[in-house]
Amino acid sequence: MATRHKWNLILAYACMLGATTSFLITPKFIGKAVDKIAASYNDGIIPTSLIIETVIAIVLLMSIRGFLSFWQTSLGENLSHKIAYSLRNKFFNKVQTISFDFHDKWHTGELISRAISDIENVRMSINMGLMRAPYFIAMFVIVSILLINLHWMLGIISIAFMPIISFNSINVRLKMRQLLRKIQITTAELSTISQENFSGARVVRSFASSKYEQSKFDSKNQEIFYQTIDAEKLRAKNATFMRFAFTVSIGIVLLIGGRLVINNELTWGELTQFIIYMQILSMPVTMAAWLVNAYARAVSSGERLFEILDAKSKLKESTNTLKIEKSNGHIIFDNVSFSYDKNISIIKNLNFEIKPGEKIAIIGTPGSGKTTIANLIPRFYDVTDGKILLDNIDIREINLNSLRKNIGLIQQDIFLFATTIRENIAYGKENATIEEVINAAKTAQIHNYIETLDKGYDTIIGERGTDLSGGQKQRIGIARAVILNPSILIMDDTTSSVDTETESLINDSLKTIMENRTTLIISNRISTVQKANKIFVIEKGEIIEEGRHQELLEKNGKYKNIYNLQLKPTENKATTTINK
Amino acid sequence: MKYRPQGTSTDNQIEEIFGKAYDHKVISRLIPFLKPQKKLLLMAFSAMLIFVITQSSFPYIIKIGIDNHILNQDIEGLTWVFIAFISIAFINWVSGYLQEIFASRMSQGVLQNLRSKLFAHLQKLPMSFYDKTEVGRLMSRMHGDVGQLQEVGALIVATLGELLSLIGIIVFLMIMSFKLAIITLIVVPVLFILLIVWQKLAKRLYIENRISHSVTINNLAETINGSKIIQILTRQKTNMNSFDTKNSHLLKTSKSATYVSSGVLPGVDFLTSIAISLVIFFGSKMIGQSLDIGVLIAFVMYVQRFFDPLRQITMSYTQFQRAMASGNRIFEIMDIEPDIIDAKHCKKLTNVKGNIEFNNLSFSYAANKPVLNNINLKIKSGETLAIVGHTGSGKTTLISLLSRLYNLPLNNGSINIDGINIQDITRDSLLDHMAIVLQEPFLFSGTIMDNIKYRLTEASEEDVIKASKTVNAHQFIKDLELGYKTPILERGSNLSTGQRQLISFARAILSNPKILILDEATANIDSTTEDLIQKALKNLVYERTAIIIAHRLSTIREADNIAVMDQGNLIEVGNHKKLIQSNGLYKKLYDFNYDSIEIAR
Incomplete structure (x- = not known):
């Protein structure tokens, strides 16, 4: 796996090198063409064959660049997807094998958010750090050298702005991060308010408190509005300033470059190259801030992610x-x-x-x-x-x-999976026949109920499926344990959240189950x-x-x-x- | 109520992501939200217009500098062009900034307004809506779809801006050289078609990728939630395999999506190089005659700017589709008629004594399935009524109607308080005199103090402590490290169910209601807490009319009256002694409750 990643990366770098080279040579040819055309002011009409050569070179170079940047992007992105894939697998395996103390400590919502957004952040940063960053840095350095090489004074003048712009926008980006984090927190508060309002709808209505709820909601909503506007202002200020600075430096190139052309210190083609290279340069400079931000985000996401992936299970299984x-x-x-x-x-x-x-x-x-x-x-x-x-x-x-x-353990809260009843009952014994499933259901006194459902054992349950009552869930939980035919049965507060009638039903079913088994009953009743x-x-x-x-x-x-x-x-x- | 359940098929999911690009229904509903932003919208457009014109004029000004001044060796003129260039750059800067600020103010304003209106609407919807709708679904309307929809405003501005700048580029090209412009522009339709085809392909793969992503994440989420039972049933290996299948599929779709999204690059580069070549080739033929060298340079600069506006325009089509789909879902909820909470003639309820009367009360949630049948029941001020009966006998419905969680349709009898029909009383004033404690304690985030106060934010600390003492909650709260300032963690996980219920009791009693309703309030709690509540009960019902639904005998026995319900009918009323003597259903329930112990003896 790792070596395959290595080759993938090397190939991507090779493509990047080729694409960048051909991209940066193109303006040279355009400049050459302009020089030839300018020469025609003196020499009369230039022969088509001379132009054709340059034109073909431009089309070829641009096509090569297009082709290689396709592979560069694809290879880089795909590498990041592959790593995300293995991170997800590792994450999955970690959460389903680690000892219970881990799950006691972590909120499920927190784990899910790490699995989704942190893996995605790390993935993007792989592409960013390994591919984009070297690309932009290389581009900036090469273009600067090319410009200085063309005409050292004009070159220095034209890139003088860049470090200032980069530094400024990195600063702004970091300030922006804080603003965005504030918005994130307020947004989370707003969604807590609505989430609680929806799930506590009965309480809200019993207390006739919708006005109070609305005012809570509106004040947070308002807060988000102002925070977002602040962030937008900062972003717009920076982005537009950057554009302005670029335009100004192109203006300066025009002014000074024009003088140089008049004094014959610079050819037409070189002036053209300057203008085109300046346009190219805008990309790495604007992206500098973005990269810094992505890096900061990747570091914190990586930390959060590896906190989970590196968590040690407290159970140690000895070898023998x-x-x-x-x-x-x-x-x-x-x-x-x-x-x-x-x-x-x-x-x-x-x-x-x-x-x-x-x-x-x-x-x-x-x-x-x-x-x-x-x-x-x-x-x-x-x-x-x-x-x-x-x-x-x-x-x-x-x-x-x-x-x-x-060991068959039946818990107080029965967690059922979003699949059919049959698969839920057979969850611990995947090769169970339908007869075994039905037998377990009968022992758990839930068979009759399942039969009344339209799709019987194939009924999908869980969040998007049929709703079951607490007692029905509990009996499916019992069937799920019974089908294993365990020699030890542990019932952990199995009936504490059902009403008395259901409890007696469940107790009836337990009578048969407990026969010939070691049983541990845990309860407060x-x-x-x-x-x-x-x-x-x-x-x-x-x-x-x-x-x-x-x-x-x-x-x-x-x-x-x-x-x-x-x-x-x-x-x-x-x-x-x-x-x- | 038309509320579509979410389908599982791919078609449904596509429909959920993408709607029509222009949906008249959605747009016409959205206009009222845009109206208050009219001024901002106008200002954003004006700023954008100035921005686009200045932005696309730069290569043209360079051309003037080159052709009119550098070629003529006119340094003074060149300096003037430079000054003009910088001034226009300045105008461009200011207008660009204003455009962005106006546009974001506008779309944030729409967002804020939409959210607030949606929330307000949801507050008016009847309880029956919440019985049927998942919270997660509402959350995704509230936060996902509203966000999508508000982007319509920003999207219109952005798309129009790109369209204008494309027009601006074409106009400047035409001004400089009509002939060369026509030749160069040949690539635009080709580029446009390429982008449209690419968008279609990309969209399909994008959807596939999205579905695959949500399948994988759902599996992961389910495993996180069910991690304990998975270990109990030792199914890790099978689960890992089935997850890996989904995860691999996700990898596959991500890869194809990547290929397609970067597949557009060679095409764009090729067409751009063709355009540049056309400019150079045909430009060189015209040089010195119909055009000068500056035109050539300006053309090369313009050609590189074709791509961005075109891509933005093709992409905004997809974005419009997504926004419309979101809009449809939001307005679907907004279209659900709220219950008329208070009829016009409703009066405020004041000075309650607490006499409650149910007269010929019948009710059903769905047609042909009556939940209550002709109930007649009187509770005198200050008395305690216990209601017993099997699950589904109508106990909870009875009190839901009393608290007007559901409206009572005409000709279904009436509920009177102190002789006034509760349908003639404003709901808020009715509930000011009533407190309900439900089976499942529900706490909000915030501190214990916040939770007891809840909407009575102006209540004093003494009142809160007094209420907590009345319900025997003070002791445990005081013993917490942070006392009343203890924050409630997610769903109250830092407190036991019993402790949470004690807080709910304090919250109910804080407003000193005349009528107290306990709906299986002690069903789910441990015996220690129940003991505390039992001890508090005497104080709780003192000088109050109380209705208690319970199945614990100790609570029921001492009530002034016991109402026994069965399948929506009131079949027995009387005190404990009388009901035991009459040897009916109550006696049976009573014996059953004891049975479970006596048998063991």
């Missing part, structure tokens, strides 16, 4: 891992501790055992660390201390994929955990109570407390007395 086929589902937490960063420990010295086929439940308030336990078993995070054993093997010694294939073989009550990363439902109620501790709160309204509690 053991591939397991079907595990027995025997899990032991041996003195397990976990913390995201060293100061705050999430889980402290956790010890418990889940025997094959057992149903264990963990109950606790948000932030107690119960979800972390669920994520440690499939190694979405690694333990900070202690170890987790599966069938008496430390899970860090098991091949990661084979470990995860043995008594109704979900009560039937487990054993319930652990977790607080601040530690087990504070354990036992069966009835035993825990009799203990009259934290569990009983939660129970009272959720289900049994006690008369003597002032809390629920609504009557005045």
Whole structure:
């Protein structure tokens, strides 16, 4: 890959060299032609053959230049596309393989914006830095030499303005960057206002606050107007000044060059060359500022991009891992501790055992660390201390994929992909037959619903497809886990965002699924955990109570407390007395 | 409502990107937005005219300097030409600057106005519109399409400018030498045709490239969103392969787009060289007779300027098409009739006692699918009513109608507050006396303080703290490092759902409403927060009329009255004791709620 890029680049440079040479020689021939024509004032009509020669040379040179600049541009652009392609692939692979702490840290919106605009910025800067910049610099240097060579004094006079113009416009460009960044920020604020207004339409209407919303929107909108006008003024001031300076220097060339021609120190053809070269020169000078800006943008985009691409996954897979086929589902937490960063420990010295086929439940308030336990078993995070054993093997010694294939994890928020129901259910088992899909759907009690849809299992779901209710999504999530036939099932707050009726439907479906599997149920609802073989009550990363439902109620501790709160309204509690 | 869902086929996508270059409907709708900018538009045009004339006169002035003065060895005359040249350059500078400033002021003005009008229009649209429309789609109208459309003004100025400068070049050529001009201009139509053909080709590839890009990016975005479940189900390899296919296709289309976009270069260079050659060849024949050497130099300079205006003109066609497509989408939304929010005879509601009456209320969102059937219900001032029932029984619709989120059509019964039909009350004044807490807490960006105040920006800090104390939110807010100044991160991700809901409660109570509505407000929160809310409930409903939709028994049991709904019908009303005794649906729901525990015993 890399060598191919190298050859691509060398070829592009060769084309650039050829194109630039022929481009810069052309004015010489035009000048020659003018000289011959001027000579006819003295010598009479010049023979056609003399002119034809020059004319053919011009057409040839320009055609070569056109041809080569086509290849120069194409090769340069294509190189940048190829690099963008491999950056996108790397990005994709990074986000889908890196450990969960990365995704906890990064907003999805931020990642998507880096994947889109930063890759594009880097791509453009490749073309800019490798192709455009050398091209412009070479052009400026060569033209300057040619002009000075033609007539050193007039040459120096005609290029004297250029450094000033370049320097000025680079300055302006950098100021412009700040202005544009300000506009960007205000624009982002404006879109937040409208985004929140649209997604919170119900709230906005309930509070009758459309006037307030409109005034918020209008003031930001106004701000953008003034900021944009400021930026436009700066840009126009610079661009028009640059043009003026160029025109003036052409005027000076005309004045001084004219005198030189009158004094016979310069030929007609040379004057013509001066004028044409001056027109050519305007390009690299105007582009200098643009290049500086592109460079600055590329650097910041590159930094942002490599922050992602260089992110290290916290999981380290050792080389001699053991591939397991079907595990027995025997899990032991041996003195397990976990913390995201060293100061705050999430889980402290956790010890418990889940025997094959057992149903264990963990109950606790948000932030107690119960979800972390669920994520440690499939190694979405690694333990900070202690170890987790599966069938008496430390899970860090098991091949990661084979470990995860043995675990079915059902999350609270079910993320479904924008594709058919069938493919969503078979997401983890791509070669699944339609029978397997239907069976999984039946077990998850969602088959009947799918059958009522016009396209059945081929119905597209997700943002642009059919809307599903929370409970329906949840059951597809269950079917997706069931089809894997995992020996370990982990349900992480699976039913906490559905209403009671749906919960009972889902619980019905879970009954069959849990048979013959090691099951870990994580919840903050008594109704979900009560039937487990054993319930652990977790607080601040530690087990504070354990036992069966009835035993825990009799203990009259934290569990009983939660129970009272959720289900049994006690008369003597002032809390629920609504009557005045 | 005519709101086209987005198709997935390529044809639809093309239509979405490009419309007709001139769409009378869009232009006529756009004119009112251009009207306030009439003066600026006129000034921009005048400045542009001066700019174009001066700009295209430079080679001509050079020609005068050469032919009239250098050839005649007239240094004094040459100096005068130089002075004239510099003066014109100065005029050119000023007019160029003014043209750009006027044009950008104009188009920014149109943009600002369009955005504001669109936003205002969206505020007037009924809730049912938002139920059906994705937020992302609205955002792309608001920010993408409006931007495209406002460029029409700038585009008209730019295209006209290029057209004029092309005419200017041709006029000067003709003045200098009619014969040579005609010969040289032969290349213009050829160049023009070349550019049109190239544009067509480029456009097709551009579309293909764009579609391929969005397919690839969508896949990437989906993977970012679903990265956890992908790892849970270990599908990285398959996903990588299918992404690589899309990514490779993107690379392929990008390459072809590159070839085509740079493919125009040889053609343009070739034709330019032909034009220069024509000038030199035929010019040399005419030298000394009908023209002088300065004409030749000026011609060479002009010939190199053909290309830019021609390219701009061919490109603006495509740009017009895109702007029209955007315009169509924007005006499609602007054409959706807003609900008439307040009829003319509506009065402001003052001094509310809080007696609520539903009389023979029926309602449906779509024809033949009644959501509410002849509901009759009275809530006395200061009382608490709980509503229970299965999902889809009409509970939420009932309160949406009470808060006039949806308008009640004629002959569907009435809702009265203190004996006044709410259709005769202005909506804003009605809602001034009412507060609703929804199931999903929704917070805006800003601080916690901003969120509790929300539209009551003039509320004092004491009032905010008082409201927070009433709903038991003060403690947790105080414990945050920045207290009430804590900024709300994206979607409130730095707070738990329960904490966000507590803030919503404080926001609702701040205006001290006479009527309080809780729509499943405690359904999604953890038990600790629920405990806090339960404890606050007594204070919340004190001296207020309250309607509470809930499925937790503790909340329902203590209500003055419980309304049981089933499939749009009100089937039971009474207090807990009475309803348990009557052994109806309430009893069933009640038992069911307990069942899940009792079975385990």
